[in-house]
């Protein structure tokens with residue numbers, strides 16, 4: 001593992017995100033402690049010292065599990081990050097105290113506003129709630145060491161947010177070689193760099209899609225470097241960005257973790273030839289990409305029809321790309337795309353800016 005200096009801290013270049021920990025097969029939503037503990041233990045043995053969670057991940061079970069799993073390690077041997085989501089409507093004081101208990105700690109190394117975007121901007125900056133004031137107090141008291149935010153906002157909103165408060169210690173944004181242009185991640189990276197704010201990365205493999213690609217793109221990358229996994233290309237692209245501090249990956253199996261640990265053994269950015277190969281592969285993949293859903297599930301609790309939107313979008317893509325329909329067929333008509341009432345509520349919550357109702361309509365009418 002290689003490390004990057006952040007003030008007086010040495011932080012692993014790869015961090016573990018805990019949104020996609022393995023869940024019990026007979027109890028979806030509940031983290032499989034045995035499997036997930038092995039992931040944490042291997043991560044620590046492999047040199048990872050940064051762990052990221054959030055109040056809402058796995059419906060609260062992520063913080064609980066991280067607290068349990070890390071309690072056998074010395075508190076100063078790792079860095080712990082969690083987040084407050086203003087859209088939850090809960091009091092920040094209550095959430096913060098609960099988080100400390102859940103995570104079995106007296107302080108957070110990193111504390112973030114969660115998912116700042118066009119919908120939550122007003123909530124985070126609201127004077128009456130004064131979330132920032134509360135968190136700065138906790139920082140003064142040593143219960144927060146560094147204060148940051150995660151963002152799914154467009155560049156202009158990000159800029160406005162930094163004009164409101166430029167004193168954040170770090171920011172976490174969605175960054176990968178497809179979103180570099182597709183979701184204007186390049187602009188976001190540049191804005192944060194201009195403000196002197198180090199960048200942490202989420203979705204480095206776009207919810208795992210860059211680990212698979214399609215046949216043509218995968219062949220290009222395998223020919224260019226047969227010894228490297230497809231995932232490693234996503235990480236090595238990020239290694240070429242000097243203001244990237246730590247890349248978070250939500251690893252859900254030991255195999256993924258082992259592969260990623262190999263990639264992060266040393267700093268190994270793409271050379272010019274490799275960059276060209278990646279551009280070519282990415283271009284071909286974009287042609288086939290379909291709907292770029294990352295599977296974050298932010299839309300699901302908001303849907304009045306109770307649709308499993310990411311599953312439906314996966315089904316839409318599969319039908320589109322390979323003609324397969326089993327994934328959606330098994331849901332039956334009751335949970336199928338025809339149940340979408342077109343209310344557009346989900347639109348406000350999708351960080352990928354996917355026009356979900358439009359796709360549901362096309363899907364229901366079989367217009368692919």
Ligand code: SF4
Nearest residue numbers: 303340341343344346
């Ligand atoms: S537009 Fe459709 S998918 Fe989106 S929240 Fe409304 S019912 Fe659910």
Ligand code: SF4
Nearest residue numbers: 293294296297299350
């Ligand atoms: S549709 Fe958007 S919000 Fe919903 S899971 Fe996919 S990326 Fe996330």
